[in-house]
Amino acid sequence: MTRWGMVLDLARCIGCNACTVACKIENGTPPDAYWARVYTEETGTYPDTKTTYVPALCNHCEDAPCVTVCPTKASYKRDDGIVMIDQNLCIGCRACMMACPYSNRFYLRKGVLETGYHGERTDFEELKWALFQEGTVNKCTFCAHRVDEGLEPACVITCPTDARIFGDLADEDSNVSVLIRERNGRQPSPELGTNPSVYYVEER
């Protein structure tokens, strides 16, 4: 059985936010939702300063606390490991947001979709925002709609440096499995026991 996963290559990422924007356009996410994003971490003291760009997205955990906690089964995990939300079942209780240790879920407040990016809804928002229901929670879908067509997620295809690598964790010869093995991939906060499907690699 396929288990979709992603490797985020911290050596390659240049923090350009192409992924952030590509995700927002592909998925037409509401203004405050950043399913894909990049954190900039500055450490050290001048001139021994270090800046690290850390791309992030839903970890599609194997043992996803957001799924367990959902009272209506709106949050569910597909057989291929992708964690999804059925907006029709979501009652907006936001228990999942409390349960997610990675802040990867976004609540769509009522009224947000009334005005568009520019203060009025354009053709773009009319078409893309129709997919969202106010008063529900949304999150990264690993671009399940693309994956089901055999396409990689939007953040992956656009990434200028190929810092986002998508593949099947269940296949030990896949691109992601090889990277994780060869470059000592680690899951974010593995101690939480959620078994994320997202791994980070650092050293080149």
Place this chain on the structure above:
Amino acid sequence: MATALKRREPESDRWVQSVCKMCLHTCGILVHVENGVVTKIEGDPTNPDNLGKLCPKGNVGMLRLYDPKRVKAPMVRTNPEKGPGVDPGWKEISWDEAMDLAAGKLKAIRETDPRKLLVASGDFNRIFNWAWPAAFGSPHFFSTVGQYCGAAYHPINGITDTSFAVVNDYEYCNYWLQIGSGDGFSSHLHLPGSANRMADARMRGMRVVTVEPRMSPAAAKADEWVPIRPGTDRAFALGLMHSMVFEHELYDREFLKTRTNAPYLIGPDGSYALSADGKAMVWDPAGGKAREWDDPEIGDFALEGRYDVNGVPCAPGFQLFREIVEDHTPERMEEVCTVPAATMRRLARELGEAARFGETIMLEGKEYPFRPAAVNYYRGAIAHADGGLDSMALKMLNTLLGNIDVPGGHLGVPLDIRGFFIEPGEHGMLKPNPHILHPPVPFKFPADSLQMMEWFPLGMDAGHIAVDAVLNPERYRLEYVPEVLLTYHSNPVWNMPAQEKVRRAMATFTYVISIDVVINETTEWADLILPDHTYLESTLAVSCEPPVVKGLSLRQPAIPPIHNTRDATDILIDIADRCGFLDVWNGFLNFLLGITAREDLMLAPDRKYANEDIMDRFCRATYDDDHDLEWFKEHGHMVTKRNAAETYLPYDGLRIPFYYEVIKTAGDELRAQFAGTGYEWDTSNYVPLPFWKDGPIHGEDPDYPLYAITFKTAETNFAENMSIPIISKLTSGAAQTRGVLLNPVTAGRLGVADGDPIAIVSRFGRVEGDAALSEGVHPDTVAVSNALTRSLGGKKGTHFNTLLPAELEYTDNFSGALESVARVRVEKAGKEAA
């Protein structure tokens, strides 16, 4: 909305192959159209330029297409009062009325004195339209045409190897020293493809060292960040060169002897010492005498020494270089640039060792020198008052490494489809070509052009001088007063320096016409706006500054225009027709688009052609009749990777300059031309070799102790994108763009805490912003992202350019580059200076 619905296509879902225009470069894109709406833009995976990748700007292009601030129809102002924030009272009019108005104004000007029209153009993708003012009879540029990006970079590149831009060899370089440039990380040439190649190069082990006052992405990803005081990169380069030549003796003597003019003998006047036959000479230590450069008997080329040739004392150019650089020790240069001398020494050694002198590589059946160490630089390093010297010093650092246009090294990038301009010049040299944007403008006194292009024989149009000239015509002995301004995809009220002066200049114009896509700081001053299509609605065959690849791509409409707009090329043709110079403009277009290569395709003088027809001829003249516009509509592009012969030493057999005799000679000529005019014009930067001298921003300045710089990020490279909500929102809280970056130690001394409102004050202006403390900034530096500079929607931006001058004293008299660093002091906002 209603307009759009009516125009929707019957096909509900399709992908259109096209070209991006969210910056000046030309990445391939695929545009997804669903129910007539552009819903997605992806990189075109068939295009070897950007390899299916896109930057954040390219991803978000449809938000400009659908921006409600688009100019939806021609508009005239009804409120005669003009100024920032003053509502022009726009009224929509028909295209007929608009063109009558525009042509009426322009025809009257043209019939009295065409010089009274000022044009500001900023559309790099349709660079052929930049020549439109010249066809009209107006010689001016009232906009930034490189004075604080590439003005000092392009002429040195063109003189060296006829390139427009340059970038190190992503494929073979092993040691990449990056100075004041975003190449491969955040900005400049074709970011998505470049970032991909850079990441691959780093992963295969290429070492990156980044010299920069701020920890940019290039510095963050580098193996080593070397912070430097702003505006002193030349001192760093000179310190490195001193160390390479005098301390490590690590430089490519063979390259200098056989592929440059470094051995050519220079006479006491600084020009080549010529033989009786008028040929440049070299000193042959084997024969113990001077010989003509191409004498087959030459045993060796002396690089050092002083010689007497027929009673004339002379020395190889390299000897003169040594004599200049000898006292530019790392210690002395450290005092200027703050980089420790020991660091300069180490980097000089590392570069020299990585360059693998003497090694060669076989590529596609030909043996090339292999020099996998190179210095890459751009705006931050060279956009200064002595930018020509900066640019020359950094180029020569590469020439010393023997890496110019060889595998692993520092590679020329052409401006467009015309490629390099390779012709034999004098004395076995490649013919220099600093005039890639337009032909040289002959000397004239007084000048016709407001940017005094007639007095910059090798430089670029310094648009900021036009501002100064409009306000101070007597200073330049102007014989006329400009009256009308035409802006074409240009926003001078935002992107020019010295905003106070720009606004005063704007107020002097009797009529302002803008051709643009959205309302911005400049269209706010317009009397008439002629709206252009966006790139998602228009047709253009194009190629702009592509590293690595060559070939035209086609921009084609993803959807029909959603508003009542016209293609700017058609607008300009229409005005030319109505003003009576269509014949001249058609002739220009034939030349500019290379249609002259096919007599049967040339535009007839008296016929009005549509943009698509012209593009069809451009494609066919560039390739052949099979590759016409229809072919491009179906196949998208002709972009292929340049092969080794096109990339490496495409002028093999011709020498390039090490000693910039051509610049020195141009200065001599210019001085002779000014003689007798009684006019003082500084020509001090027309020198053949670089050296350190303090410029207007250097040295102790107790009133303005800090150095303000501006910078771009990948999201805001070309900050016009700040009008796009996703981009402006992304940058508003981000580490580098949340406020004005200050080193915590500097901020502590000033009593400024993170988030405090501050004022930045220079001799030329004052701006306000919020302090953002960062350990990633040199303590002398105040770093202002261009993301902070817009004043849209009532937002009061931290407009960096307000801090800059538009004065000759801050302009490189050789290249036209403006000093882009401002000496400033920082105060808590609203308080007097301590």
